Structures are given as C-alpha cells and as structure tokens.
Amino acid sequence: xxxxxxxxxxxxxxxxxxxxxxxxxxxxxxxxxxxxxxxxxxxxxxxxxxxxxxxxxxxxxxxxxxxxxxxxxxxxxxxxxxxxxxxxxxxxxxxxxxxxxxxxxxxxxxxxxxxxxxxxxxxxxxxxxxxxxxxxxxxxxxxxxxxxxxxxxxxxxxxxxxxxxxxxxxxxxxxxxxxxxxxxxxxxxxxxxxxxxxxxxxxxxxxxxxxxxxxxxxxxxxxxxxxxxxxxxxxxxxxxxxxxxxxxxxxxxxxxxxxxxxxxxxxxxxxxxxxxxxxxxxxxxxxxxxxxxxxxxxxxxxxxxxxxxxxxxxxxxxxxxxxxxxxxxxxxxxxxxxxxxxxxxxxxxxxxxxxxxxxxxxxxxxxxxxxxxxxxxxxxxxxxxxxxxxxxxxxxxxxxxxxxxxxxxxxxxxxxxxxxxxxxxxxxxxxxxxxxxxxxxxxxxxxxx
Amino acid sequence: xxxxxxxxxxxxxxxxxxxxxxxxxxxxxxxxxxxxxxxxxxxxxxxxxxxxxxxxxxxxxxxxxxxxxxxxxxxxxxxxxxxxxxxxxxxxxxxxxxxxxxxxxxxxxxxxxxxxxxxxxxxxxxxxxxxxxxxxxxxxxxxxxxxxxxxxxxxxxxxxxxxxxxxxxxxxxxxxxxxxxxxxxxxxxxxxxxxxxxxxxxxxxxxxxxxxxxxxxxxxxxxxxxxxxxxxxxxxxxxxxxxxxxxxxxxxxxxxxxxxxxxxxxxxxxxxxxxxxxxxxxxxxxxxxxxxxxxxxxxxxxxxxxxxxxxxxxxxxxxxxxxxxxxxxxxxxxxxxxxxxxxxxxxxxxxxxxxxxxxxxxxxxxxxxxxxxxxxxxxxxxxxxxxxxxxxxxxxxxxxxxxxxxxxxxxxxxxxxxxxxxxxxxxxxxxxxxxxxxxxxxxxxxxxx
Numbered sequence: 001x002x003x004x005x006x007x008x009x010x011x012x013x014x015x016x017x018x019x020x021x022x023x024x025x026x027x028x029x030x031x032x033x034x035x036x037x038x039x040x041x042x043x044x045x046x047x048x049x050x051x052x053x054x055x056x057x058x059x060x061x062x063x064x065x066x067x068x069x070x071x072x073x074x075x076x077x078x079x080x081x082x083x084x085x086x087x088x089x090x091x092x093x094x095x096x097x098x099x100x101x102x103x104x105x106x107x108x109x110x111x112x113x114x115x116x117x118x119x120x121x122x123x124x125x126x127x128x129x130x131x132x133x134x135x136x137x138x139x140x141x142x143x144x145x146x147x148x149x150x151x152x153x154x155x156x157x158x159x160x161x162x163x164x165x166x167x168x169x170x171x172x173x174x175x176x177x178x179x180x181x182x183x184x185x186x187x188x189x190x191x192x193x194x195x196x197x198x199x200x201x202x203x204x205x206x207x208x209x210x211x212x213x214x215x216x217x218x219x220x221x222x223x224x225x226x227x228x229x230x231x232x233x234x235x236x237x238x239x240x241x242x243x244x245x246x247x248x249x250x251x252x253x254x255x256x257x258x259x260x261x262x263x264x265x266x267x268x269x270x271x272x273x274x275x276x277x278x279x280x281x282x283x284x285x286x287x288x289x290x291x292x293x294x295x296x297x298x299x300x301x302x303x304x305x306x307x308x309x310x311x312x313x314x315x316x317x318x319x320x321x322x323x324x325x326x327x328x329x330x331x332x333x334x335x336x337x338x339x340x341x342x343x344x345x346x347x348x349x350x351x352x353x354x355x356x357x358x359x360x361x362x363x364x365x366x367x368x369x370x371x372x373x374x375x376x377x378x379x380x381x382x383x384x385x386x387x388x389x390x391x392x393x394x395x396x397x398x399x400x401x402x403x404x405x406x407x408x409x410x411x412x413x414x415x416x417x418x419x420x421x422x423x424x425x426x427x428x429x430x431x432x433x434x435x436x437x438x439x440x441x442x443x444x445x446x447x448x449x
Numbered sequence: 450x451x452x453x454x455x456x457x458x459x460x461x462x463x464x465x466x467x468x469x470x471x472x473x474x475x476x477x478x479x480x481x482x483x484x485x486x487x488x489x490x491x492x493x494x495x496x497x498x499x500x501x502x503x504x505x506x507x508x509x510x511x512x513x514x515x516x517x518x519x520x521x522x523x524x525x526x527x528x529x530x531x532x533x534x535x536x537x538x539x540x541x542x543x544x545x546x547x548x549x550x551x552x553x554x555x556x557x558x559x560x561x562x563x564x565x566x567x568x569x570x571x572x573x574x575x576x577x578x579x580x581x582x583x584x585x586x587x588x589x590x591x592x593x594x595x596x597x598x599x600x601x602x603x604x605x606x607x608x609x610x611x612x613x614x615x616x617x618x619x620x621x622x623x624x625x626x627x628x629x630x631x632x633x634x635x636x637x638x639x640x641x642x643x644x645x646x647x648x649x650x651x652x653x654x655x656x657x658x659x660x661x662x663x664x665x666x667x668x669x670x671x672x673x674x675x676x677x678x679x680x681x682x683x684x685x686x687x688x689x690x691x692x693x694x695x696x697x698x699x700x701x702x703x704x705x706x707x708x709x710x711x712x713x714x715x716x717x718x719x720x721x722x723x724x725x726x727x728x729x730x731x732x733x734x735x736x737x738x739x740x741x742x743x744x745x746x747x748x749x750x751x752x753x754x755x756x757x758x759x760x761x762x763x764x765x766x767x768x769x770x771x772x773x774x775x776x777x778x779x780x781x782x783x784x785x786x787x788x789x790x791x792x793x794x795x796x797x798x799x800x801x802x803x804x805x806x807x808x809x810x811x812x813x814x815x816x817x818x819x820x821x822x823x824x825x826x827x828x829x830x831x832x833x834x835x836x837x838x839x840x841x842x843x844x845x846x847x848x849x850x851x852x853x854x855x856x857x858x859x860x861x862x863x864x865x866x867x868x869x870x871x872x873x874x875x876x877x878x879x880x881x882x883x884x885x886x887x888x889x890x891x892x893x894x895x896x897x898x
Contacts, residue, residue, distance in 0.1 A: 003523040006455040074452040075825050104553065106825035108864070148822055171867040174874055175821050372624050373597055376524050376555035415557070415864050418620040425623055 003085060004101075005247045007078035013242035014065055016235045019273045019344060021061035022280050027231075027347045030315035031305060039315045046217045047224045049125035052118065055232040063235065065117070072116045072149050076105040077239065081247035082410070086374040088394070095397035097390060098253070099410040100244050100271060103377065107172065109412030110267040111142030111227055114236035118225050119146040129153035129222040131215040133183065133208030136162055136334025137169025138380075138412065139227030144178035154178035155222075157185065157211040160203040162334065168416050183208040190214045190311070204327065205338070206310020213313060228264030229308060229317070229342045237270025240409060245274055248407065255285070257393050259408035261385040262289040262298065262356075263335045265342025267411040273344075276353050287354045288393075289345065290385040292364070294432035295328035297321065297341045298349055298356035300439045304446050306340055319346040323442050329432035331361050332420035333381035359388045360431040365424040367391050368414065380412040381420050452534060453550075454696045456527035462691035463514055465684045468722045468793060470510035471729050476680075476796045479764035480754060488764045495666045496673045498574035501567065504681040512684065514566070521565045521598050525554040526688065530696035531859070535823040537843070544846035546839060547702070548859045549693050549720060552826065556621065558861030559716040560591030560676055563685035567674050568595040578602040578671040580664040582632065582657030585611055585783025586618025587829075587861065588676030593627035603627035604671075606634065606660040609652040611783065617865050632657040639663045639760070653776065654787070655759020662762060677713030678757060678766070678791045686719025689858060694723055697856065704734070706842050708857035710834040711738040711747065711805075712784045714791025720858040722793075725802050736803045737842075738794065739834040741813070743881035744777035746770065746790045747798055747805035749888045753895045755789055768795040772891050778881035780810050781869035782830035808837045809880040814873040816840050817863070829861040830869050 020027065029038035041053045048056070055063060065073075084097040102110035122130055130152055134140025140156040147154035156178055163170060163182040173180045181187065183203045184194035190210035194201045216224035226233060248254060258275050260268030272287050279285045291298055298320050307324035308314035320341040322328075328337040341349075348354040359367075368384035370391065371377075379387060386408050397404040414421065423429050469476065478487035490502045497505070504512060514522075533546040551559035571579055579596055582605070583589025589605040596603035605627055612619060612631040622629045630636065632652045633643035639659035643650045665673035675682060697703060707724050709717030721736050728734045740747055746769050756773035757763035770789040771777075777786040790798075797803040808816075817833035819840065820826075828836060835857050846853040863870065872878050 002458050004458070006457070008455070009451050009453070106827070145825060149825070167871070168864070168867040171871040171874070172827065172864075175818065175827055175867070175870050177822060369624065372555075373626060376594060376598070378555070378621065378624055415617070415621075418617040418624070421624050422616070422620040425620070 003083060005081040005250055007243055007247055009074050009078070011246060012070060012073070012078050013239055015062040016065060017238040017242060017274050017277065018058060018061055018063055018235050019276065020059050020231065022277050023347060024280060025347060025351055027343045028318040030317050033307070033312070033316050047213060049122050049127055049223055051121045051125055052232055055235065056230060066120060069117045069120050073239070078243045079104055079240070081244060084375050087371065090370070090374045091391065091394050091398065093394040093398040094401065094403045095394040096253070096403065096405050097394060098248070098255070098405070098407045100240055101410050102240065102267065103410060103413035107138065107141040107145050108415065109138045109142065109380065110237060110240060110270060110409070111138050112145055113239055113270065114227065114233045114266065115142040115146035116149065117236050119143070119150045119152055122223055123150045123152060127152065127221055127223045129155065129219065130225050131155045131157070131212040131219070131222055132225045133157045133205065133212040135159050135205050135337065137166050138335055140180065141169055141172045142227065143225055144173040144176040147178060148176040155215060156180040157183040157208040159183055159205060159208050160201060166416065183211050185211060188214045204310055209309040210311040210313055228266040229340065231344055233266055234269040234273065234342055234344050237266050238273050240267065240270040241272060241274035244271060244407060253405050255407035256404045257286045257288065257406045259288045259290065259386050259389045259393065259406065261336060261382045261411060262291055262341070262345060263382065264338040264340065265345040267409050269342065269345055271409040272354070276348060279353055288389055289354055289356045290389045291356060291358050292331055292333055292336050292385065293358040293360050294331050294434060295322065295337055296358045296434060296439070297339065299358045300434070302443050302446055303346055303350050306446065308340060317343050319343050320349060321446060323446050326442060331432060332417060333364070333385060335382040336385065357389055359385050360433060361429055362431050364388045365421070365429060369424070378414045378421070379410060380414040381417050383411045383414070386411070452532060454530040454699055456692055456696055458523050458527070460695060461519060461522070461527050462688055464511040465514060466687040466691060466723050466726065467507060467510055467512055467684050468726065469508050469680065471726050472796060473729060474796060474800055476792045477767040479766050482756070482761070482765055496662060498571050498576055498672055500570045500574055501681055504684065505679060515569060518566045518569050522688070527692045528553050528689070530693060533824050536820065539819070539823045540840065540843050540847065542843040542847040543850065543852045544843040545702070545852065545854050546843060547697065547704070547854070547856045549689055550859050551689065551716065552859060552862035556587065556590040556594050557864065558587045558591065558829065559686060559689060559719060559858070560587050561594055562688055562719065563676065563682045563715065564591040564595035565598065566685050568592070568599045568601055571672055572599045572601060576601065576670055576672050578604065578668065579674050580604045580606070580661040580668070580671055581674045582606045582654065582661040584608050584654050584786065586615050587784055589629065590618055590621045591676065592674055593622040593625040596627060597625040604664060605629040606632040606657040608632055608654060608657050609650060615865065632660050634660060637663045653759055658758040659760040659762055677715040678789070680793055682715055683718040683722065683791055683793050686715050687722050689716065689719040690721060690723035693720060693856060702854050704856035705853045706735045706737065706855045708737045708739065708835050708838045708842065708855065710785060710831045710860060711740055711790070711794060712831065713787040713789065714794040716858050716860040718791065718794050721803070725797060728802055737838055738803055738805045739838045740805060740807050741780055741782055741785050741834065742807040742809050743780050743883060744771065744786055745807045745883060745888070746788065748807045749883070750790070751892050751895055752795055752799050755895065757789060766792050768792050769798060770895060772895050775891060780881060781866060782813070782834060784831040785834065806838055808834050809882060810878055811880050813837045814870070814878060818873070827863045827870070828859060829863040830866050832860045832863070835860070
C-alpha cells in the first residue's frame, strides 16, 4: 500500500476539459449592465487577450495544452496523489481517503495551474505587462511567479489590510520580480479618491479589482488577469482532476465522494469537473463544495444575475450570490471571502450535480489541526474547509459501515498562514455565522422582492 | 527530458550508510574533558537512549532502517530529483545541474530524515519525552513533527532572539503539539541565572543546549536529541544520497561534482557520503562543502579537539573549529552559524576527500534570487550557499567547455525566511567576512600557541 502515487511527466494530461460541452443546461451568457444584452467578445478585448476570450466562450470539450505551458507545469506537476492513511487510522474509519497535494507548487497552491497558461496566452498575443488584484495573496503570488517565468511585468494591487498583515506574500511577489502596491493606491483614479480621503484606507477586493482593471485598460500593452470565477480559469484547473483520474486508475479506484473548498471557483471545479462529467453520463457520485458559514454563497445565496465585483464594473454574471455589496467577515480563509460563485459551478449546483456545505471557522481549524497532527503537512485555512467535510464524510462512512472512497483537493499549504493557527491555538478565533435575518435581507435585495 | 525523477516507495533504500566502515583514517574518539580519556557509551546514557549510542559508535557499513521509520518517511520520501533546466539555460552552461528537493517534507527541510528515526529509537527504548534546542527553528520544528508522529512529548528551548524574530517557527512547533519556550528560560538552573539577570536576554545556542541537556538528565523518561554533528545523525541523512544514486542511475548519470551547504553537518554528508565512498574506492569526483565567510569553520578553522557547545558541557570532539566560544555574526543562514563541524565531515576534509568553500552573505542571496527567478522555488538562506557554489561550478564548466554533471542538495525552502529576502531586496543586507587577524587569534587560541 503506497502512501503516494506519482504520475510521470510523460503521462500528464495533454488537454484541458471544458465542461460547457457536457452541461445538461447551458450557462446563460454574461450581460452588459447598461443594455441588459449579452456581452460580445470585443467588449472584453481591452481587458483580456482575444485568445483567452475565445477559450472563455468555447464549447469545445477538449482544449489542447500548449507545449510551452506543459514545460512550465512540469516544475511541480503532475502533483502527487496521497492516501491519508494516518487520518484514516485516527478516525478509525473504513473510508479510504485520497487527496491531490496542490501545495507542491512554488507559490504553494493550485493557483499557478491557471496563472501559467494565462500569462502564456497573453505573451503570445503580444502583451508585455499584466495587472491583477489579490486579497490574501495566493493569486497575486501565483501570477507574479508565472509572469517571471515568461518574462512579463506583473503589477499586483493588494488589499491594504492584507498587505500590512501578510508581508511575506508581498515579499514572495517581489522575490519573483513583481511590483506589489497596497490598494487603494494613488496610482489609479479608482484608488486615488479613497487614498486621498484616507491614506491608510484598509481597501477591499472590489476597489482592488477596479484599480487593476483601470490599469489594464489605460496602460500600454497591458491586460488584466483573474484567478477564479471565469470559465477559462476553471478549465485550466481541470488538469488536477484529469491527473487524479489517471492516478486513481493506477490503483483501480473510483471515488464515491469528491470534496473541495470553493471561494470564487477554481480548485474545486479543477478537481471535480472531470468527475462531474462522469456523473452527467450516469455515474453514481457525490460531489461536495465547501464554503464558510460567514460567506454562505452556495448554501444560502440565490441563483441570480449579479456583478462580479463590489465596484459593479464587470458584466452581470449568472451565479449564486450574496450580493456584490456584501462584505464577508474577516475570517482567515481569505480565498473563500467572495460574494459570488463561478457561473459554471453555480449551474452545476442548480442542476443538482454538486451539493454545497458550509462550515464554521472553528470547526475548520479543528479539522486543520487534526490533519497537521496526523498527515503532517499544515493546510491553508481554505483547505481546512474541505478537510472538515472529509472528516464528516469519513465518520459517516464509519456509522454506515461502508468502505467509501473519498477524494479531495488539498489546495495549498498554510505555512504563510501560521498566524491564524497561532490565534486558533490561543483560543482567539471566533465563528462568524451569518444571522438568518441578514441572509433574508440580502436575498430579498437580490431578488428585488 | 524529464524535469524531475521520482522513485517509487518500493525502491526506497532499506539501509543507512555508515561511512565509518570505509574511512581511510578512523575518526579519533570523543574525549572526556576532565580526564582526557575516551568517553564510554555508559557516560552518554543519561543523555541519549542506548540504541542510538550503539549507532553512534557502530562500525557496520549498513544499518537496517526499521519498517516503522520507513512508514513515516513515506510521508514525503523518496524526495524528487530535479534537473535545473531553467538555471542551465539562464547560465548558458554545458553543465547539467541536478538537485534533490528536500524542501518537500512537512517542516520544509531535510531535518526530519533524522528526527523521525531518533524519536522512533527513543520510543522503543521507553522514552516518553524529548528535549532539544533550536536556533533558527528548522531542527526544533522537525523534532516537534517527529514527536507528534510517534506520540512523544517535545520540549524545545529556542534561542530568544530567534523566538522573537521568527514567530512562525514557534507556531509550527505548537501546531504539532510541542512546547516551545524562549531560552534562557527560568525553567532550568542553566537558564535561570541568565534569565534572572535579564528576562529579555537574547540567548545563544550554547545556553539553549545547556538547558535542553539539563532538562533531559533531570526529567523523568526524558532524553536529549541533536540535529547535526553526531555520527548517527549524519548516517540517518545518507538516505538522501542513496536515493540520489538510484535516481541518477535511472537516467544513466554519475555526477562529476557534488555540492551541499554545511553548518554542523547533516544535509551535506547526507547527500555526499554515499558518493564519498565511491571516491574512497577510486572514483574521480569533486565534493564541495559550502559555508559562510562569517563562520569559516572548514576553510579557516584548524582540526583540533574542541567542545561541541559554547557552554563547554559536551565531550571534546575531533573537528574543524573556530573555538567553542566563537559567536558568528547574525547572518540569515542561522543553520550555518556553528563554531565546529561534524567529526566525520572534518575527517573527510583532512583526508582530502572533501573540499570546502566559503561564500559571502550577499553573493548567496544573489544566487538564491537567481534560483527563485529561474527554478521558481524559493530556497532557504542556508541552501543559497550551495546554489552560489553550483553557479560558480556551472560557469567554470562553461569556461572549460565541459558537459559536467553537477548534483547538489536543495536542503530546504525559504518560505519562513522571506523577511531575509525582503532585507536583501531592500539593500539592507551586508557581508560579514571575518578579518584575517581575528581568525589568526582564534586559531592561535585553539592550538594554544
């Protein structure tokens, strides 16, 4: 019985999987907020390079991964598939728990799976510089890493409160040669008005997105990049699930349950979509997306057209949302603090292909600590949501006396988030479950009732 | 051409290599400082369990790795062998650069390779609790991880200045359930006198060792553990080189040059000793140990009998040393700030099997930055010394027009050391080369001239 299953580089998937080709119900198009009409590719051209816009709207099932992208992915891919034998023993469960370890990339998460191809497509389109925003810093560091690999400039607008709280993420970006500034910054007109009001303004993801988009559309040879939500981002991440399918086949296993944490949508659809395809064609399979109770987008948010950003500058997207004005509580799982959800994930939820579960902050850290003390590796606070669900399912398997196969995505390590573990161990963390009356009010606003 | 070579768990080495069986000149015995006579195993019994003392003095060439140890090592071993293709291209060198990535372990370095077996042998000897000291925190976190895996208590005395500067290391230890206190502490008589003098005393490795040893000899069912210098520690690390030999054989390569950084001696002999054996039996091979110019133990220190600790509580060891009273400058490569050198490494140097090179702090960080911007992974400050030497050798290969095969040990990642990169990028780091008159004075003291 091996602890981990490696896949050779020669066996890496050569194509990404595009779930749009198989969805029982197509995803409704993004709408222009002014006209209410579907947006056209050319409307996105000042923001993204056309080759990525084509991927965004493609209905092709398989899209070839360019050789130049594979060469870079080999720096850490294929990622190992692990069996969590120590956790199984600790829980005394008949379940077999497998996980993809996405913490092995240079920035420590799954994010470079899409940062590398995005930068590559920008480069061959002639773009010299990419702007983006980052909250907790995982996406900003992945994009910085990718830009460095392809010799493009990177400019990252980092929400000021995170910039001050997580200096290591900023240093990581700078180590890879990126320029990272706290947002709101005086460098864009979107940032300037907040900055001049208060130079220590804590910022928000909404403001940072506005700054990064403005930078892209006003600077020479510059485009914007996003680390979740969009169709092409989710597609790039499917390499996780495609690898997992090969690795599970090597040990003659097929999962009964697939689990991942889900903020805007990237690592979870990355692992699950190739399996959701099997489910669409009749495979009996449970697919669980995990989120925080403090930001219960999938479990409480209605399926509506809403803006992707707080500043209401993006097209309207069909998705589960708590409203673009919603500011989630300051939990440590910064990557799960998003008011909306990727349209493709949202569609799968409404179609019953994926179910969602919400977890409190304290139970996720308890799960993360159990993990660190059994499997050794210290997980990211986001990943702890998946682990909480895995433990729940493994206990259920024990109650039911079933030898279930659970597969989940270990989306990243928590070495830069140790301050959060410190607070948890010191008893200083709290839960932030949203009161039901607040949820009702948000839902009512969204449905215009 | 693969970027990385994996070894299956079934192909992991089953025995450690003990270089004592092959050394052309045996290592002189440790001496009792009072009597000047060789120390006997029973004198060490209050400090170490007898099974580890037996390993320390064993002359057997191969020592079987227990099944229970292998089961734990599988959590991250066999570690991948990488080819640094991006660095080769950047340097435009005909050299082929390979490296073992030891940053993949849960604590992020090679240290658990010996922490796991040491805790295992303590456990089967009936020990319930282990005390140790840590400077920068790599060893303390590896021992905490290992104690957690075998369900033993861990108590770590961490040099106060590091305890305050590197809170993440402390949190890592606590996440794995260890107790970590700043040293000097009021909890031992060795620490108490310094603590009462000044509760904010910055501490030193010497004081911390004294505290940990006192804790071990005065507490119930407790022993002490050390992360470098001793023969059994070096032997446990040879799994790195034994794996590398198998992986290099898979691609039909044999190195011309072996490189590693070396503080007290653990990762460097771990990679190199299985190859040094080949050299002893006639193989033409260059083996380079790298150290900081601020602590030039191997390049400037004489080969003498000296104490292993600053507090002069250990037996006298035959080694290269700058004197047990020497306090190196506060460079960021904390793991290389040791006044002495493992007796086995020292012997190999005096016998001409290993050569030593010293590097300035700034050139090591320049090398580390080049690495991060080519190979992606951010190296530990200690590892940067090896990388500086690799770059030097790769450039030499280019000058000579030789397709040399260079193999080195990437001993750990630098994610918890990002503050050091921040200082480097901001131009705030300096070199600390030792003035030659200071070295002369130290050497003179040691040789009693």
